[in-house]
Amino acid sequence: MTSEFDLIRRHFARPAAASGRARLGIGDDAALLRAPAGAELAVTTDTLLEGTHFLRGTHPGRLGHKALAVNLSDLAAMGAVPRYALLALTLPKADTRWLTAFSEGFFRLARRYGVELVGGDTTRGPLSITVTAIGEVPAGKALRRDGAQAGDDIWVTGTLGDAAMGLAALQGHIRLTGRARQHCVECLEMPQPRVVVGRALRGVASAAIDLSDGLLADLGHLCERSKLTAEVWLDCVPRPDEISACRTTAVARHMLLAGGDDYELAFTAPPRMRAKVERAGFGNGVMVTRVGTLKRGSARVRVYEGSTLVRMPRGGYDHFR
């Protein structure tokens, strides 16, 4: 058996890159960081637990990616540039192959966005990964949930429902094969955090949130914080071609609006910003789609198909329901 300290050192205490910004990284009681003058730090933490957030047997490289990605997605939704991460890893055993693959997935994504791993903790137990991510954003420029105004457009990045369909396919609830299956499973297991778009939306979007629990639930949080009602036009919500694999309209709607695990951004912006929103998205290779508008009213989400109000079950993934 390898010792805990050897294990951590070998897989995670990589030599600080030339660009290492932390004053002190792994190997002390705490990491030491500096925030540049005029910057705020955005800090977020998210857990991935086997059986709840990912299926048993998921490739460890993809887990390493996703554990970091879901946190970078939160930073993206703030318009923050990711800088640092801490990794609290609970593992049933010290399996070198598993750790090698996991850390490769983690560090590949970390390198892409210049994220430095500055601390962590390793425990023996049921597989669970908690990442804390820290980013920087110029003071006062963060995209918050509470900045939306009545009359603002509602936008989303990418397409919705892909990851939920990937999960449904893996669980045998829907039938997907070949490249369609591969695409949806990859969306589930390798979400691409919208870091570049989030940053480009500073000064353009009025509010933003990342989509982890599905558009209905997460837009609901934004509405609640901004004290507004969202009107969403179902026909406009961008969906993958694979959605046709859903046998009923109800299933397709669920995937699209409440499936979760999208890790796209939903955001709001005044209509005069439309050209800038499109530049922030398409200019960075990411589709952005206008899916609704904000109205005065009591913090809810209404979905319309044409002019008809669609009845939706309260959506979103809730761990304690």
Add this chain to the structure above:
Amino acid sequence: MTSEFDLIRRHFARPAAASGRARLGIGDDAALLRAPAGAELAVTTDTLLEGTHFLRGTHPGRLGHKALAVNLSDLAAMGAVPRYALLALTLPKADTRWLTAFSEGFFRLARRYGVELVGGDTTRGPLSITVTAIGEVPAGKALRRDGAQAGDDIWVTGTLGDAAMGLAALQGHIRLTGRARQHCVECLEMPQPRVVVGRALRGVASAAIDLSDGLLADLGHLCERSKLTAEVWLDCVPRPDEISACRTTAVARHMLLAGGDDYELAFTAPPRMRAKVERAGFGNGVMVTRVGTLKRGSARVRVYEGSTLVRMPRGGYDHFR
């Protein structure tokens, strides 16, 4: 059943205190923090897992305390003043009584040190608590593990072995009753992070580490980082009266040097700092004891009883051994 969001809101989204420093706390994708000019942020994360770090049935109020305390202890070892915490909580069920007690324990300690809970995540699963704590320290003034010099004294705060004896008593390995048992179990379940002493040691201590795995193992880390050898005088290591409950010398030594869960500080300082060290400790109501000295040599810990070298099994608690 309560919804996840209601649950979090009710127990953890307390209104920011008048002293709330965070620009944005719970309720958005990430918290927003500012570091004061000239300050560095110290960041650390630690997991407590049921069955590994605490016994099943431990009072939730004590768990709330300890989950934060072990992280504040890391900040104390850096000489950092705690400011913020994030809480990733995995719970088998949404039990209101459990959550009420847990959050009371957590917030009681948080209030004592002015710590603001600024974010978190809640998941359903085997009981596990990961806290990330963030503190502030003037730039360049943090106590690191790598600052010790040959000739420096080695000091510890408090007494060692109390918590390990508490655990051994709960597990039936040693017999402790009445107030002795109560004292040791309280040291195990309610460790008092040495925040005030850590801060007072800035500019006095040359290096510091917090004792979570036992003096031998943790001093070993300090020696490794400082590239020195520690000579520890067994007779000087401060121990509780309760140590007499250990039936053999070997057991007593294990409790004292390798039992773990002490959450005291071990630190080093040049001999000319002795008066200042004592003021930093006793002046803040915490005993400090000189237990050894640092020598040139290859990063190890040697324990002496009188002038005799004591053979010790490699100590410390290692999750993967």
